Amino acid sequence: MRTSIATVCLSGALTEKLTAAARAGFDGVEVFENDLLASPLAPEEIRARCADLGLSIDLYQPMRDIEAVPPDEFRRNLRRAEHKFRLMERLGADTVLVCSSVSPLAVDDDALAAFHLRRLAELADGHGIRVAYEALAWGRHVSTYDHAWRIVEAADHPALGTCLDSFHILARTTDPGDLEGIAEIPGEKIFFLQLADAPLMAMDVLQWSRHYRCFPGQGGFDVAGLLRQVIKAGYQGPLSLEVFNDVFRQAEAGPTAVDARRSLLVLQESVGLTAPPAPVVPTGIAFAELVSPDVEPVSELLEALGFTRTARHRGKPVDLWQQGEARVLLNTGPGARRDGTQLAAVGLESPDPAGAAERAESLLAPVLPRRRTPEDVPLDAVAAPDGTELFFCATGRPGLPDWTTDFVPAEPAEHTEPAEPGALVEPPASGTAGGLHRIDHLALTQPWHQFDEAALFHRSVLGLGALDSVDVADPYGLLRSRAVTNADGSVRIALGVGPAPSADDGDRAQHIALATDDLVTAARRFRATGGRLLTIPANYYDDLAARYEFADGELETFRELGILYDRDADGAFRHCYTETVGRVFFELVQRDAGYRGYGAQNAPVRLAAQHVRRPVR
Numbered sequence: 001m002r003t004s005i006a007t008v009c010l011s012g013a014l015t016e017k018l019t020a021a022a023r024a025g026f027d028g029v030e031v032f033e034n035d036l037l038a039s040p041l042a043p044e045e046i047r048a049r050c051a052d053l054g055l056s057i058d059l060y061q062p063m064r065d066i067e068a069v070p071p072d073e074f075r076r077n078l079r080r081a082e083h084k085f086r087l088m089e090r091l092g093a094d095t096v097l098v099c100s101s102v103s104p105l106a107v108d109d110d111a112l113a114a115f116h117l118r119r120l121a122e123l124a125d126g127h128g129i130r131v132a133y134e135a136l137a138w139g140r141h142v143s144t145y146d147h148a149w150r151i152v153e154a155a156d157h158p159a160l161g162t163c164l165d166s167f168h169i170l171a172r173t174t175d176p177g178d179l180e181g182i183a184e185i186p187g188e189k190i191f192f193l194q195l196a197d198a199p200l201m202a203m204d205v206l207q208w209s210r211h212y213r214c215f216p217g218q219g220g221f222d223v224a225g226l227l228r229q230v231i232k233a234g235y236q237g238p239l240s241l242e243v244f245n246d247v248f249r250q251a252e253a254g255p256t257a258v259d260a261r262r263s264l265l266v267l268q269e270s271v272g273l274t275a276p277p278a279p280v281v282p283t284g285i286a287f288a289e290l291v292s293p294d295v296e297p298v299s300e301l302l303e304a305l306g307f308t309r310t311a312r313h314r315g316k317p318v319d320l321w322q323q324g325e326a327r328v329l330l331n332t333g334p335g336a337r338r339d340g341t342q343l344a345a346v347g348l349e350s351p352d353p354a355g356a357a358e359r360a361e362s363l364l365a366p367v368l369p370r371r372r373t374p375e376d377v378p379l380d381a382v383a384a385p386d387g388t389e390l391f392f393c394a395t396g397r398p399g400l401p402d403w404t405t406d407f408v409p410a411e412p413a414e415h416t417e418p419a420e421p422g423a424l425v426e427p428p429a430s431g432t433a434g435g436l437h438r439i440d441h442l443a444l445t446q447p448w449h450q451f452d453e454a455a456l457f458h459r460s461v462l463g464l465g466a467l468d469s470v471d472v473a474d475p476y477g478l479l480r481s482r483a484v485t486n487a488d489g490s491v492r493i494a495l496g497v498g499p500a501p502s503a504d505d506g507d508r509a510q511h512i513a514l515a516t517d518d519l520v521t522a523a524r525r526f527r528a529t530g531g532r533l534l535t536i537p538a539n540y541y542d543d544l545a546a547r548y549e550f551a552d553g554e555l556e557t558f559r560e561l562g563i564l565y566d567r568d569a570d571g572a573f574r575h576c577y578t579e580t581v582g583r584v585f586f587e588l589v590q591r592d593a594g595y596r597g598y599g600a601q602n603a604p605v606r607l608a609a610q611h612v613r614r615p616v617r
């Protein structure tokens with residue numbers, strides 16, 4: 001089906017919006033009246049610009065407060081409509097959206113509403129224009145799709161149909177039975193379909209609609225269930241996104257348009273309209289790559305954690321540090337000097353790296369060059385919305401490109417023969433010196449305007465499942481966090497976001513959580529080798545003592561080492577934190593098999609402790 005996007009979804013001037021929509025691959029747009037009014041371009045010029053960009057103008061909107069008003073008012077409305085129809089002819093738009101009236105002048109009289117809409121449709125017809133009547137969820141007398149349809153049916157004019165908007169429908173009902181009436185509407189009388197999702201919130205519906213809509217798949221509505229009914233009805237028009245959202249209004253139009261189109265691609269797949277390459281769910285974290293201009297502090301930290309530098313890239317200043325199954329690449333190449341120490345890339349162990357990349361590409365993930373230098377093993381990689389490079393890896397699996405073959409053992413120094421594929425998969429002789437054996441999870445703080453996009457990206461592109469988002473109090477704002485994981489928890493990524501645009505985007509913290517079976521021993525070893533753990537206030541431990549019972553001496557040990565504790569119905573979680581280098585710190589975690597969380601309960605205390613250690617700017 002054709003895809004379309006309302007100009008109100010995107011930031012910027014009309015021409016910027018149109019360019020962004022076209023670049024993201026939309027077929028058409030809904031032109032919002034305000035965007036046209038504010039544009040220096042004449043309607044003919046807008047029409048030409050759209051044509052140049054390959055965009056159709058699928059809808060002009062909105063027209064308000066037309067129907068069921070006193071005769072004088074209606075006469076004025078027709079005059080207004082005549083103006084707009086002439087404008088639409090110049091624009092080359094053949095469908096206009098009419099919202100159900102919110103005017104205090106409107107009366108509760110369906111027959112009158114039908115009569116007025118019929119008169120409007122007759123006038124529109126003379127200009128070759130169709131009228132699509134939409135029930136606003138807060139309409140004065142008409143606020144449901146079935147009511148709007150009854151009026152359209154009664155008006156009985158070929159140039160009059162209805163517009164369905166998933167927000168207005170799903171904001172008013174969560175009962176799938178209430179959607180079944182949609183399939184009863186003749187498909188050709190559904191003139192337009194607007195799609196939006198929204199987080200489930202208990203608030204005034206108009207405010208909810210105007211500020212919190214999001215793209216399908218980013219909220220809590222069953223947009224797919226609604227779309228199935230619309231398809232069942234025989235609807236043939238475009239799938240159009242209409243999202244009013246305070247964040248998207250500020251964010252750059254280009255990336256927002258891509259996020260929007262990805263959401264539609266995923267929605268179309270979910271109802272069986274399209275069949276892109278299936279997701280290939282990652283089965284583990286092959287490596288985390290840090291780039292850093294400060295080799296020494298990072299190396300010292302890795303050493304104190306018990307990592308061993310086992311290999312070096314044969315062509316670049318990239319070292320492989322290993323401990324058990326935990327692998328950290330430390331890249332000190334030219335790119336490293338730009339932004340300080342940060343987590344720049346993640347290797348995801350993939351059953352089918354090429355298939356994973358095809359899936360990602362089909363969902364508009366930027367594909368990265370397969371080789372960083374001509375000698376490198378060709379690896380499939382894409383960029384996540386925050387710029388993190390995701391490599392789809394096959395570590396030591398014959399027949400597939402193996403990233404470890406680009407590395408040669410670090411010792412002895414003169415040894416430069418390329419290693420056999422898989423040669424580095426075995427833990428080095430040092431084994432798990434620090435008692436840490438794998439990466440438990442990665443935590444990536446997203447740019448403030450990309451949180452919803454990031455969650456949708458990781459779910460749809462990587463096939464990970466998303467947990468509910470949680471709010472976490474930071475001393476200087478409220479953070480949101482949402483984890484995405486695979487089924488067995490061998491891949492866990494905690495996506496986070498700050499409260500507002502950060503003054504310095506480089507502040508976005510990232511961390512690597514390393515798993516241990518014995519946190520107390522691991523923490524002691526870390527300290528004994530010169531590592532510094534984040535200090536946690538005594539008040540926290542007094543509170544723990546009130547909430548849980550501990551074995552003799554356990555709480556005192558936690559207090560001494562700065563270990564935080566949480567539990568859910570299925571198990572306990574013990575964790576502590578290293579100091580931060582650049583944007584990056586490490587977490588040491590001991591997770592009982594059943595525990596599913598990330599210690600969010602403790603995050604406010606941890607965040608406050610990290611602020612104490614960092615100079616306030």
Ligand SMILES: O=C(O)c1ccc(O)c(O)c1
Pocket residue numbers: 061062097099134136165194209210242
């Ligand atoms: O919030 C509004 O006024 C408004 C306008 C046009 C629409 O299509 C809509 O769904 C809402």
Ligand SMILES: [Mg+2]
Pocket residue numbers: 134165194242
């Ligand atoms: Mg709408």
